[in-house]
Amino acid sequence: MRFSEAFIYTSKEAPSDATLPSHIYLVRGGFIQGIGAGLYNFLPLGKKVLDKIRAIVKDELDKASAQEVDLAFVTPSELWKESGRFEKYGKELLRFKDRKDAEFVLGPTHEEMMVNMVRQYVKSYKQLPINLYQIKYKFRDEIRPRFGLMRGREFLMKDGYSFHKDEADMIENGFNKMEKTYSNIFTRLGLDFRVVEADSGAIGGNGSKEFMALADSGEDTIVVCKGCDYGANIEAAKRVPKTEPIYPEGEEVEMNYGKFHTPNVKTIDELSSFFHIDKYYTVKAVAKKALYDNNIEKVVLFFIRGCDELEETKATNAVNANELIDVSEDELIDLGLIPGFIGLEGLPKDILAVVDSELKGADKLIIGSNEKDYHTIGFQLPDYGDFYRDLIKVQEGDKCPNCQNELYYTKGIEIGHIFQLGTRYSEPLKAEFLDENGKSRPFVMGTYGIGVSRLLAAIIEQHHDDKGCIWTKATAPFDLEIIVSNIKKEDELKIADELYNNLKSKGIDTLLDDRKERFGFKMKDFELIGIPYAVIVGKKITDGMVEIVDRKTLEKEEVTLDSAVDRVLELIK
RNA sequence: CGGAGUGUAGCGCAGUCUGGUAGCGCACCUGGUUUGGGACCAGGGGGUCGAAGGUUCGAGUCCUUUCACUCCGACCA
Structure with a gap:
């Protein structure tokens, strides 16, 4: 491609709302164009990168014998009603009506559609397992889209679904296989990532793992171990239970049961200083209001150690609520509770x-x-049987559940998520097959997602400097750029042109910067766009030399004109 | 949805308080000079000032309504 003819427009200025490097450089470099809240156009450069990523995703999935399909983007709402998600999914689901007043939704994910498709054809265990996927735009009406491609409303996602005869097969031929496949994909894309244990969230199911690209700008906090490869989203992280602080010999904490007058001592801080004791020994009650379907609300008290904090996702799951919200002191008082002095003994009857x-x-x-x-x-806690749940937020410095080493926090961008779905969708949608004994059974499913457009952002978050993007060879919009220092010098232009044609004939996707601009201007654009290497055809040609610049290190290497092609081929291999 | 803010040229912004000819930088067009790190000079094109209504001799500016967007939070496969 000749730059002079290309639809590539770079800019010195970033959009005023952009804060992340990926957002700034992708816009400035002419990869994407924002056109509304969470909506982006992909320009030629961005489209090329997207297609490269997409091809890698497809290649690895096809190798794992998954088959690509393409389901309708506009989907009839009936299926969503069948699965119960039409109401439950909430406002993120964009609903609309056609001219005949029939209801539709724009697909935010395609479990329903895929199950519906498969159930029409697959009737026997002999047809299983099946793994189908698509790479398709999704629409989710996010409350607050932001961070460029990181959290858009319309975004490209690879969503895959596997169907199995039983749990064991789903884990082996679905879940585990996809975990391996995903790792291959992200490795090929050049990402530094971790596979972590995750909360299954609204999608449901038993086990789920997230693939997290490590980046300070990530929206998720993940807990990782210094000693082993344990990693978990903070929402699902576990630890070795906290043990008693170690006190010097003879100063161990002892307590006799009894009530103690503690006037105005309401907070954990006050309590621990009142008794001169570590917060470990105190218990706090965190009150929340749990929201359920049909506007049902219930006040719940979560009891945890004073030194711990409540992890809201765990707490929400513990009471099977849709959501937890804060509850006011007045509401607690109305229920007969005394804020600051809430305990387990003598609680009003109907409090959960x-x-x-x-x-x-x-x-x-x-x-x-x-x-x-x-x-x-x-x-001392009596046996509350079923009332015990994992509620606490793992803290930095806690001990790893696998190897006892120290845990610490890091930030991650969720680039993939795999779920063991089970029969959560096949059952309500009556997607069944006949097993070996001629008995009807629902499919056991797995579901697997990759945020393909988000990957562009994730790659740049990990691969950039203060000048712009640094694409990996596997994802760069072009393999190579040739910079003509001054197009008015006929020999420079001629040599560059020959080089360009030569490389093109060898299958090297090259961008020839033949614009009528000064050298510095072109270098800045090269650095901003981030093609891995550039050949500079400039004043050194009088000595029969050209330079090769490495975008990553910005180091220049002089080579003779004759050896340039071979050297380039060697580098971009 | 709660809090805060912004809508003026393709992009980034000033002008609004105190009403009186629509501005700046980048980008774009023409001509010339320049040519190894985002050049310079001269000339030029481009705006129903988010929308609707009102006050006024006169509204980008004041009033009312409305829409959109952004930031913080909440929320979020």
Whole structure:
């Protein structure tokens, strides 16, 4: 491609709302154009990168014997009603009506559609397993789209679905196989990523793992281990239960059961300094209002150690709620609770309490007495049976559940997510097959997603400098750029042109910068766009030399004109 | 949805308080000079000032309504 003829327009200025490098450079470099909240046009450069990423995704999936399909973007709402998600999915689902007043949705994900398709053809266990996928635009009416391609409303996603006769096959031939395949894909794309344990969220199912590209700008906090490869989203992270702080010999904490007058001691900080004791020994009650379908609300008390914090996703799952919201002190008082002094003993009857698993069997605790200005010390937890749940947010410095080493936080961009779905969709949608015994059974499913357009952003988050993008060889919009220093010098232009034609004939996708601009201007554009290498045809040709610039290191290497092609081929291999 | 803010040329912004000829930088067009790190000079084109209504002799500016967008939060396969 000749730059002078290309639809490539770079800019010195970034959009005023852009904060992330990926957003700034992708817009400035002429890869994408923002046209509305969370909506982007892909310009030729961006489209080329997108297609390259897409090809890698497809290649690896096809190797894993998944088959590509393409389902309708506009989907009839009936299927969504059948699965119960038409109402449940909420406002993210864009709904509309056609001229006949029939309801439709723009697909935000395609479980329903895919199950519907498969159930019409697959009737026997002999036809299983099946793994189908598509790479298609999705639309989710996000509350607050931001960060460029990172959180758009319309975005390109690869969504895959596998169908199996049983759980074991789903795990082996679906879930585990896809985990391997995804790792191959992200490795080929040159990403630094981690596979972490995740919350299954609204999609449902048992096990799920996320693929996180490590980046400070990531929206997710992930917990990783210094000693082993354990990693988990903070929403699902586990730890070795906290143990008693170590006190010097003879100063161990001892408590006798009893009520203690603690006037105006309401917070955990006040409590721990009042008793001169580590927060480990205190118990706090975190009150939330749980929201359920049909506008049902319920106040829930979550009891955790004073040194811990409530992890909201875990808490939401613990009570099977759709959402947790804050509850006011007045509301608590109306229910007969005394904020600051809430405990487990003597709670009003109809209050739901959930206790953190780590408190099971714990003793030597200080907890509210459900009585104004009183705390109970030396409290020991009775057997609450089913009320124990994992509720706490793992903290930096906690111990790894696998190897006991220290855990720490890092930030990640969610680029892939794989789920063991089970029969969550096949059952309500009555997608069934006959097993070996002629018995009808729902498909056991897995579902697998990759944010393809988000990958562009993730790659730039990991591969950029203060001058612009640094594409990897596998994802660059062109293999090579040739910069003509001054097109008015006929020999420069001629040599560059020959070089360009030569490389083109060898299958090298080359961008020839033959614009009527000064050298510095072209270099800046080269650096901004981030093609891996450039050949500079300039003043050194009088000595029969050209230069090759490495975008990553910005180092220049002089080679003779004759050896230039071979050297380039060697580099971009 | 809660809080804050912004809509003026393709992009980034000033002008609005205090009403009186629509501005700047980048980009674009013409001519010339320049040519190894985002050149310079001269000339030029481009705007129903987000929309609707109102006040006024006169509205980008004041008032009312409305729409859109952005930021923080909440939210989020």
